[in-house]
Amino acid sequence: MTSATEQLSATTLLRFATAGSVDDGKSTLVGRLLHDSKSVLTDQLEAVEHASRSRGQEAPDLALLTDGLRAEREQGITIDVAYRYFATARRRFILADTPGHVQYTRNMVTGASTAELAVVLVDARNGVVEQTRRHAAVAALLRVPHVVLAVNKMDLVDYDETVFAAIANEFTGYASALGVPEITAIPISALAGDNVVDPSANMDWYGGPTVLEHLETVPVSHDLTGCHARFPVQYVIRPQTAEHPDYRGYAGQIAAGTFRVGEQVTVLPSGRRSTITGIDLLGRPVDTAWAPQSATLLLADDIDISRGDLLVPSDDAPPTSQDIEATVCHVADRPLTVGQRVLLKHTTRTVKAIVKAIPSRLTLDDLSQHPDPGQLLANDIGRVTVRTAEPLALDPYAQSRRTGSFLLIDPADGTTLTAGMAGEAFTDVTAPTTPADDDAEWDF
Template identity: 80%
Template structure:
């Protein structure tokens, strides 16, 4: 049995996020996408029509399909991340409609952290503004593989091609400076429906795809055989039944790559090695499995393996370390300071850690300025942190793996999530990492 394109395409799923400045029309775009792709149930549309009439609007306000919080509807803004699930004949989708306000940067980080594509909206009347650059920087920071620039409200600039071309050129240049390799620019009117699901009759000068066409055809995922396998152990299964008296399986979700029967693997952080003798998928044995399938792995040797351990190829296993330098986005109102003791959750493993240094804070404006040695990182701040952990961790660089290169910091007192972290530097030009020698946890 071998991995085939048809097998991978059978579970084609695209996670994408929307971002943009306030009133650029993100929620309206999402509502139009759901409405015109016939992904809205009749009772949902009826509720939106009723709410729109109460607000004195003649036509349904499609933004209400995602702005579900009472405060959002009253203020006409998006505050929380709104997730919606829909499908077409070609693909399944999970979308995250993220807030545009600068004070909700953490919400965009949350919504885009698992996205394979980000749609960044720009008001055609205003062009690229600081918040547009901020959202592009966050997309680059999170290594989102695909970026779409949706130039909205083209109906308010008479569908003028020069307006669209100028905005697309400016944004593409800035995106390239952040390391974003490619941007797909699409002129739209979310309110009128131009180029969202169906091609616009007002912009015959545009020959590219609509938003939905691009979402349905953009490549998703990566070839699992092209990246090293990573398997965080979530649970040890010991049924101890008459049929399986010696069964010992290690259950979890494959984070990346492919596992095959016969592969030689290393258990981290212990460093013990063994050979895969079996893989169970949905209660049946298979010869191989790939990310993101959930499986149970059986090994030839009776090793001391528990929740939090990581199985990786014997050749190509990540190095374990107690000294971590990472880019982080602080999510909590309580600031992050040097000397704080926290819990670090990486995959299925949670260890104690201490904040040793805050090298700099990043200003996500146009210049991406680095403010060195800040006293603290406040809510929504993005910067660098140096951590020392109580136990070694098998941490990949975030640039190599978004799954095994990320972690969260947790308040040990109440379990609140403090910070989202990405191992390695965010942008070029950052200060070098300290050696870390002589540190005592």
């Protein structure tokens, strides 16, 4: 007989993120989902009930299950990304509850960057608003394959089917134009529990799944073995022991694909070639290793390899370039400007770079491009051209979220400025390149 632990380990894992405007009921939805799926411990529920009574509320405020920071409880808004882990008999979940306030859109980028599904909440009374469009745009940029539109507070519009249909049609049209591949609209009342875990008796006109049922059944795949094989070197191991005097291993986590003993690989950006003579996995030799395993590769030739280099199959090597064109989401309070000197972090490699041009900024209302804005402000989405001091091997983000993404960092204090997706664009936009100021150290 299979034990409960074995059954749980055999279930698939779904990473999903929630997003919505302020007061759309996002934290209440998450709290209801945890409560009704029996994923809340008794002491947690008692703490929420006590906090609710101290605020003069008769019923437990389920939003408090996720709004854990003191500032969040005092203001009644979500500020930080709250990660929650729960499971049902059918699936395990990692939930990223992201802020709804426009000031914290950058946190939504963090929460959705590894998500396979995004739940976007809309208040049935307000419909699709600017922040709804912003969240849809971010989900599309980050290549989140599944989006759920949860039209909340249906109890406050008398469970009107026409209200739901109008919102669903508007959002579906907008998100489809962004390139979101799959959109599922569900009418809910997070406060009352309608269509969250259990079907609603108040909306018999709706025949689709509840939120939890959809989360349990949406198809997901974590198989990265068929992708282009990529191995960012994190650390060079040289034990120099009497037992292994000549041991030189290159350790890291396989970002995608599969590596095999005997395979010829190319080191990027140098372009030097060698052959894999051994693979160590958890302290023992193996013939094959695949993503997302952490492994150590041994090569036949003693060549110069250091942290940040990328090992790839020689017959499947991506091109390297010092000029990167990408769509970015600016996450810092200080603006990103043309000519700005930054650090670019790609996998385990960090290099100096210059922002050569900002060809456009996305206007969320109609998805039009504002040409040559000169700078990007916090939460702006736009196109940038960056020149790096050293060649980098970036895959298109559409092919690999891991090796197609990068960060722009302030070299002065290490602040993350911008999250970038190589090759991503809503429309093809070109603009003249503005040269940076001459600088002996940074001009490349």
